[in-house]
Amino acid sequence: MKFVIAPDSFKGSLTAKEAAEDIRTGLARVYPDATYELVPMADGGEGTVQSLVDATDGELITETVTGPLGKPVQAAYGMLGDGETAAIEMSAASGIGFVTDETKNPLVTTTYGTGELIIKALDRGAKKIILGIGGSATNDGGAGMAQAIGVSLKDAADQELGFGGGQLGDLLTIDVSGVDPRIKDTEILIASDVTNPLVGETGASAVFGPQKGATPEMVKTLDDNLNHYAAVIKATMGKDLADYPGAGAAGGLGAGLLAFTNATMDRGIEIVIAYTKLKERAQNADYVITGEGGIDFQTQYGKTPYGVALATKSVAPNAPVIVMAGNIGEGVDVLYKKEAIDAIFATPDGAKPLDKAIADTDHDISELAENIARLIKASH
Template sequence: MKIVIAPDSFKGSVTAMEAALSIEKGIKNVFPHAETKLVPVADGGEGTMETLVSATNGRKVPVTVTGPLGKPVEAFFGVLGDKETCIIEMACASGLDLISPSERNPLAATTFGTGELIKKALDEGYRKFVLAIGGSATNDGGAGMLQALGMQLLDKSGNEIGFGGGALSHVHEIRMDHFEKRVSESHFLIASDVENPLIGENGASHVFGPQKGATDEMVKMLDQNLVRWANVVEQATGVRLHDMPGAGAAGGIGGAFQAFFPSTIKRGVDVVLHYSRLVEHLEGADLVITGEGQVDFQTAYGKTPLGVAQAAKKHSIPTIILAGTVGNGIETLYQYGVIAVFSIINRPMDLENAMQVAGQLLETSAEQVCRTYFYQKKNDGKSCRRTDGKLFFPGRFPLF
C-alpha cells in the first residue's frame, strides 16, 4: 500500500511539513508498514519558499530589507537544490502578516523590500527566479519594488514619489535610465492564481484592498491611483495593464512584472507541484491525502487541494481532503477527483484551541480516514486478497 501525503500549511498552526508528518503518524497507527510519501506543497502564498527549499534540499539566505511600512524586517530568499534557481516569497518582505491588523494601510504599504530581495539575489549571481506573490500587504502596483531596483518614479516637479498606494496619485513620469539592467538578463516565473485585472470592480483595490485594511473610501482612492499608474506605465512601455488578466495580483505587482520583467505567470500550485515532483511520487499510489486550514467554494479556484487532486486524477488515484473548517460549495471539488472532504475538528472547541492541537487533530483524522476507506476497499471484494492470512492491498483502485 502506498499513500501520498501532500498538504498545504494550516495557517497559524502547522507548516505543510508538520501537517504531513502528523497525517503520516495517523496512517502508521493503522498500517505501520504502509509506504508513505510526504510531499508538502503550497499555492504560491505564504510557505511557498519553505516548501520548495525543503522539497529540493535547497537553502535560505537571510537579508534585512524594508518592511511594508518602512521599518527593517528580517527576510529570506531561497536557493533551490539545483543551486541556480532563486525563490522569493513576497510575503516574507512585504506581507500582511508582518504588520498588526491595526497598522494595515495599503495607502502607505510598499513593495520596496521585495525589490531589495531581488537585488540581493542578483548581486549573488542568480538569474533564474520563482516569485511567490501571495499574502501581500500592498496596493502600490509594484512601484516600491521598481524603485528598489533603480527605476525613477517622478511627480510633475521631477521629484521622486513616496511609498505606498497613496503616493501613486502623484506619479507623472517613469525614467528607466538607472533601472537594474540585470533584470533583462534574467527570467522570472511568477507563481500566482490571481487572474484579476489591475483596476475596476474586479481589480486589485476593490477585491483585495479591504483585507489589507482599506475602507470603502480608500478603495476608491486606491483604484483611481492605479488608473493613473497604469496610464503612466502605458506611456512609458506601451503595455496596457488596466484590464490585463493577472495584473491585479498582490496589489498590482503582477502588472509590474508583466510590464517591466521577462516573466511568465503560472498558477501557484502548479509551480510548486512541478518543483516538488508530485507526479513522480504518485507512481503506484493507492490514495492521496491533502488538506489546508479552510476548504470551501474558493478551493476550486486554484488552491492547493485542487491542484493535488487534479494531478492525482490524471493517474486514477482518489484524493481525500482534511480541513480545519469546511465551508459551502465543496461539492464542486468532486468533479476534480476528490472523493471526500473531512473536517479535523472532533469536538467543540474555539479557533485558538484548534490551532494549538492541529497536529493531533490531523493525526486522529488521518487514522480514522484510513480505517474507513481501506475497510470499505477490503469489503468490496475488489481491492484486497488474503495471502498467508494477512491482508494485502494491490495496485491502485479503479475509482474513475
C-alpha cells in the same frame, strides 16, 4: 502499497512538511512496510516558500529589507534545492502583517522591500524566482519594487517619487536604464490566483483598497493614480496593463512585475506542482492523501487539495484522493461532483474549542491517518 502524502499547511498549527510527517506516522502504524512519498504543498499563498524549501531540500534565508511603512523589517525567502531557484512571498517584506488598524494606509505603503528581496536572491545566485503575491499591505502598482531593482520614477521637478500609491499621480517619466542587468536574464513566475485588472470597478484599489485602510475618497485617488501610472507605462514601455487580468494583484504589484521584469503569471498551485514534481512522484500511487486547515466550495478555485487531486488523478487515475481538513465548510459536495476528490474527513477527534483543536492537530492528524489506514486494510 504506495501512499502519496501531499498536504498544505494547517494554518496556525503545522507546516505542510509537519502535517505530511504526521500523516505518515499514522499510516505507518498499519502499513509499516508501505512506500511513502511526502510532498509538502502550497497554493501560492502563505506557506509557499516553506513548502517549496521543504520539498526540495532548500534553505531559508533571512534579510533586513524595507517594510511597507518604510522601516526596516526582517524578511525570509527560500533558495530551493537546485541552488538556482528562489521562492519569495511578497508578504514577507510588504505584507499586511506589518501594519495595524492605526498604521495601514495604502497612500504611503510600499513594495520596495519586495524588490530588495529580488536583488538579494540574485546576489545568492538565483536564475529563477517564484514570487507569491498574496497578503499585501500596498497599493503602489509595484512602483516601490521597481525602484528597488533600479527603475527611476520621476515627477515634473525631476525628483524621484516617494513611497506609496499616493505619489503615482505625480509620475512624469520612467527610466529603466539603471535596472540591475541581471533582471532581464531572470525568469520570474508570479504565483497568483487573482485575475483583477489594475484599474476600474474590479481593479486593485476598488476591490482590495478598503482592506488595506482606504476610504472611499482614497480609493478614487488610488485608482486615478494607478490609471495615470498605467498610461505612463504604456507610453514608455509599450505595455498596456490597465485592464490586464491579474495586473491588480497585490495592489498592482502584478502590473509592476509585468512592466519591468520578464515575469509571467500562473496559478500558484500549478507552479508548486511543477517545482515539487508532484506528478512524477505520484506515478503508480495506490492512495493520495492531501489536506489543509479548511475546505469548502472555494477549494475548487485553485486551492491545494483540489489541485493535488487533479494532478495526481492525471497520472494515477485509480488512486483514491482523500482529504483531511481541520474544518469542513459549506458546499463540499461540489468537489465530489467533480470526481477528483473521493473522500473528506475532519481532523479534530470530536467537538472542542478552536484553541484546543489547534493544540491537538499533531495528535489528531496522525490518529485520523491511522483510522483511514485501518479502513483501507479492512476493505482489502
